[in-house]
Amino acid sequence: MAVTEQRSAGLDVARLRADFPILERTVNGRPLVYLDSAATSQKPRQVIDAEADFYANHNANAHRGLYLLAEEATELYEAARAKLARFIGAPAPETIVFTRGTTESTNLVAYAWARRFLTEGDEILLTDMEHHSNIVPWQLAARDTGITLRYIPLTDDGLLDLSDLGSLLTERTRLLAVTGMSNSLGTLPPLRQLTEAAHAVGALVLVDGAQLVPHVPVDVTALDVDFLTISGHKMLGPTASGGLYGKAEHLEAMDAFLGGGHMIEEVFHEHSTWNAVPYKFEAGTMNIAQEVGLGAAIDYLEAAGMDAVRAHEEEITAYAIGRLTEAGARVFGPTDTSIRGGAVSFWYRDVHPHDLATILNEEGVAIRAGHHCNQLVMRRYGVPATARASFYVYNTNDEVDALVEALAKASDVFDA
Amino acid sequence: MALDDIYKEVILDHYKNPRNKREVPGAELTCSKNNPLCGDEITVFVHEVDGKLVDVGFLGQGCSISQSSASMMTEAVADTSRNEAGEMIGRIRAMMAGEVEPDEETFGELVALKGVVKYPVRIKCAVLPWDVLQEALAGKGEAEGSAAH
Numbered sequence: 001m002a003v004t005e006q007r008s009a010g011l012d013v014a015r016l017r018a019d020f021p022i023l024e025r026t027v028n029g030r031p032l033v034y035l036d037s038a039a040t041s042q043k044p045r046q047v048i049d050a051e052a053d054f055y056a057n058h059n060a061n062a063h064r065g066l067y068l069l070a071e072e073a074t075e076l077y078e079a080a081r082a083k084l085a086r087f088i089g090a091p092a093p094e095t096i097v098f099t100r101g102t103t104e105s106t107n108l109v110a111y112a113w114a115r116r117f118l119t120e121g122d123e124i125l126l127t128d129m130e131h132h133s134n135i136v137p138w139q140l141a142a143r144d145t146g147i148t149l150r151y152i153p154l155t156d157d158g159l160l161d162l163s164d165l166g167s168l169l170t171e172r173t174r175l176l177a178v179t180g181m182s183n184s185l186g187t188l189p190p191l192r193q194l195t196e197a198a199h200a201v202g203a204l205v206l207v208d209g210a211q212l213v214p215h216v217p218v219d220v221t222a223l224d225v226d227f228l229t230i231s232g233h234k235m236l237g238p239t240a241s242g243g244l245y246g247k248a249e250h251l252e253a254m255d256a257f258l259g260g261g262h263m264i265e266e267v268f269h270e271h272s273t274w275n276a277v278p279y280k281f282e283a284g285t286m287n288i289a290q291e292v293g294l295g296a297a298i299d300y301l302e303a304a305g306m307d308a309v310r311a312h313e314e315e316i317t318a319y320a321i322g323r324l325t326e327a328g329a330r331v332f333g334p335t336d337t338s339i340r341g342g343a344v345s346f347w348y349r350d351v352h353p354h355d356l357a358t359i360l361n362e363e364g365v366a367i368r369a370g371h372h373c374n375q376l377v378m379r380r381y382g383v384p385a386t387a388r389a390s391f392y393v394y395n396t397n398d399e400v401d402a403l404v405e406a407l408a409k410a411s412d413v414f415d416a
Numbered sequence: 417m418a419l420d421d422i423y424k425e426v427i428l429d430h431y432k433n434p435r436n437k438r439e440v441p442g443a444e445l446t447c448s449k450n451n452p453l454c455g456d457e458i459t460v461f462v463h464e465v466d467g468k469l470v471d472v473g474f475l476g477q478g479c480s481i482s483q484s485s486a487s488m489m490t491e492a493v494a495d496t497s498r499n500e501a502g503e504m505i506g507r508i509r510a511m512m513a514g515e516v517e518p519d520e521e522t523f524g525e526l527v528a529l530k531g532v533v534k535y536p537v538r539i540k541c542a543v544l545p546w547d548v549l550q551e552a553l554a555g556k557g558e559a560e561g562s563a564a565h
Contacts, residue, residue: 355423355481358535359419369454370453384454384455409419415432
């Protein structure tokens with residue numbers, strides 16, 4: 001498949017593609033068509049180089065040594081924090097805690113905030129479209145504290161059903177934990193409306209930003225959310241990079257999370273005192289090179305422009321939904337691209353998603369098949385699994401065409 | 417690799433026209449198992465008379481590999497003894513691990529599953545029904561989710 005000149009909504013996709021070494025490789029003798037960025041994104045040379053450069057030229061532990069390399073490592077690490085803060089509209093770098101990603105960030109809040117402050121009778125409100133990583137940490141916290149979990153249901157169209165929000169979100173609700181973008185349905189919940197409603201009853205809001213932050217311009221200050229979890233590897237950064245944004249007053253009030261080096265101020269026999277925020281939450285040697293790589297990923301996304309990224313994805317998502325539907329696939333989630341992102345789950349005729357993924361792989365097309373850590377969503381729509389194509393800055397309409405052509409092969413094999 | 421290595425006609429036939437896809441009346445041995453990673457589900461029913469598996473059926477949903485493997489299994493182990501069924505389970509495992517080159521004489525139609533070996537992520541689909549049968553024979557009953565990853 002030839003990559004045609006695609007200038008989509010201000011994004012020079014052909015030029016961007018040249019930055020991603022992996023897009024040069026073939027799979028089963030065909031060009032790789034990578035449609036699984038919702039699972040993890042590919043990395044541009046700039047990010048790979050930044051991580052390698054850290055190890056080759058600046059490697060030392062951050063916030064430890066009193067020599068030049070240690071200073072450089074610390075500066076690069078803290079510069080990445082400042083970039084991430086700016087990228088999501090956070091008021092100060094200190095409101096960003098580095099973590100391994102959204103899962104660790106959510107667990108951090110579940111341990112250091114929920115277990116610290118919540119007791120029996122309190123409620124956490126989730127939604128039926130949450131990723132397991134925004135369900136299970138709260139279940140574990142509920143087991144320890146006796147709090148109750150409640151869930152906002154979904155409509156047939158893959159939206160949050162807010163018709164009964166008044167009875168779900170009450171003065172008992174202490175936290176609303178909601179995805180910024182569903183990883184299986186693509187849905188973008190109305191975060192502003194939800195945040196206002198939650199704050200009106202005195203509840204805090206945690207937004208799972210795993211799919212949101214890489215794809216949509218985010219301003220936590222304007223949204224007024226209390227916590228935002230961030231996954232670096234889904235936004236062109238290295239695996240194990242990422243962070244947690246929290247309003248300063250919450251981060252100050254919260255308990256420590258993991259105990260260890262650097263998170264303390266003073267250690268005595270029986271107790272210790274904590275380092276300042278955000279270091280209170282950064283125990284042990286962190287993923288320094290990875291966070292530096294994330295800084296390079298943010299530079300890359302900012303140079304491309306997040307508005308252009310979002311516009312490109314709306315365009316390719318609309319194209320994909322149209323082509324898939326035309327080909328006889330059932331597409332899940334909303335079809336209006338102004339309220340959804342580029343994670344497109346579908347069921348193709350009578351071909352099981354796993355068979356589909358195997359056949360597509362033969363054509364060099366990489367998609368995800370399974371429940372996507374969204375078993376509540378699968379159950380809601382009565383399917384054991386779905387196939388999912390998801391898009392990012394480097395994907396083209398030609399690749400959507402390659403996907404649809406590969407579907408025809410599956411249809412031949414299964415006579416479906 | 418070619419798709420007809422894995423999607424052989426016999427596999428597609430068993431997938432589209434599954435044999436013994438039914439509950440077995442009076443089954444003494446039954447076991448359910450799912451693979452939460454992919455949503456494949458298999459329940460196996462065995463009616464045993466004088467040490468022979470006289471009637472074997474299954475219910476389930478999932479990909480063509482797991483469902484066709486279950487369908488072929490119900491035919492392959494029908495009217496065998498527990499020991500013979502156990503040996504068949506062992507042979508299938510060895511074939512899927514690439515340790516045995518299957519021949520048609522011993523494996524019958526099941527030789528069609530050989531192509532799955534080239535697709536490592538799909539091997540567990542082929543083996544799932546045989547795991548369930550083994551646990552049914554061991555009297556373990558409900559083993560839901562024990563194939564979890």
